[in-house]
Amino acid sequence: MSRRAEDLLTRMAGIPSVSGNEDALARFLVEEMREWGFETHLDEAGNAIGRRGDRDAPMVLLTGHMDTVPGGPAPRRDGDLLYGRGTVDAKGPLATMICAAASADVEGVQYVVAGVVEEETYGRGATHLAECFRPAAGFVGEPNGWAGVGIGYKGRIMLRYSVSRPSVHTASPEEKASEAAVAFWQDVVAYCTSVTTSEKAFDRPIATLNELSGDITSAQLVISVRTPPGFDLPAFEEYLTGVTRDGVLKIDDRTPGVRVDHRGAAVRALCAGIRARGARPTLKLKTGTADLNIVEPRWQVPMAVYGPGDSALDHTDDEHISLTEYRTAIEVLRDALNHLAGELRR
The missing domain is CATH 3.40.630.10 (Zn peptidases)
Incomplete structure (x- = not known):
């Protein structure tokens, strides 16, 4: 054998x-x-x-x-x-x-x-x-x-985010697409931190920025979030809809x-x-x-x-x-x- x-x-x-x-x-x-x-x-x-x-x-x-x-x-x-x-x-x-x-x-x-x-x-x-x-x-x-x-x-949530902004001078105070994308990423991380109740890696949601591309007029992110059993996905999605900054968010995977x-x-x-x-x-x-x-x-x-x-x-x-x-x-x-x-x- x-x-x-x-x-x-x-x-x-x-x-x-x-x-x-x-x-x-x-x-x-x-x-x-x-x-x-x-x-x-x-x-x-x-x-x-x-x-x-x-x-x-x-x-x-x-x-x-x-x-x-x-x-x-x-x-x-x-x-x-x-x-x-x-x-x-x-x-x-x-x-x-x-x-x-x-x-x-x-x-x-x-x-x-x-x-x-x-x-x-x-x-x-x-x-x-x-x-x-x-x-x-x-x-x-x-x-x-x-x-x-x-x-x-752990489960997995795959987020694809894209955002665009008008072309402006880099010295302009107007928000750039690249800045909006970074802000969205920071909001995802902040949410994961806010619902963390344990320091153990298995028991807390962990976000990873898989891909980042763009400039001041358009930017794209791919984010994976590894989630523990019992993670409240509807609450997370509701939160995300409020922080998209006029961007387009697509969720490719919702594996618990x-x-x-x-x-x-x-x-x-x-x-x-x-x-x-x-x-x-x-x-x-x-x-x-x-x-x-x-x-x-x-x-x-x-x-x-x-x-x-x-x-x-x-x-x-x-x-x-x-x-x-x-x-x-x-x-x-x-x-x-x-x-x-x-x-x-x-």
Whole structure:
């Protein structure tokens, strides 16, 4: 299994799959998962779907994204390390799910593994998945380290702001477009500060100025706001309408933050698998956003986020994964699936 698992991830890492161009990897996975004992197909969104077990049995759904951001190191192996874009985020976690579900006990349960598209943009693959399946429990593949379990991810609001002003001399006291844009950004930051009730990064809204361009006649901003679970989006939008300064505001994304029950069956199953290998599980609250934010509110079932790799390497030129950690994660997740299946069969 270990050599075959390493070969799977190596081949996945060698197939480019930037968001919006996942088709080659999806078709590879449809063929490959069939060889691992799954019934497979491509769904309408372009997701690669594999299923093992009785279709009438309780379903455990494991979803990981196929897409990556551009760039990254060329795929190569250096001893125990496998380099390449997506080895950590998130082909490593997805390959872990395929291997674990292929080797887990399938009696009285069914496993569905989904390689989904466009997680790095607006979650089109996960949105389609949420509409088509109703699992009894689920896992989302993201890097948290083999002994880590993700239980929360912040939400995301994407703001696009543009403003124009008449051309004037730079010495004029009239407000310039560039000044109006800066003032709007400062208002967004001020609002986030005003509703902050905790110094913990997960529990407070954090605004980032992603893009800034313009001059005294026209200016544009792209702002992302990472929000904690329970953030009052309608109140934020109402506030924004009052500070646009005759600019045009477009909200591209309204993904809510989510935090799962750490006592739920999926988290407990992973923790048992980690402890069985002599480690103490670490429950993690992440400041990024994942497909968990899309599927968990829709399904409302026990869920957790799991996968090998160091998330600090996401999107970097040094992205790589330890194959030893990858193999250990497969064993942990396989045991977690067996543990969870036992609960679902009761």
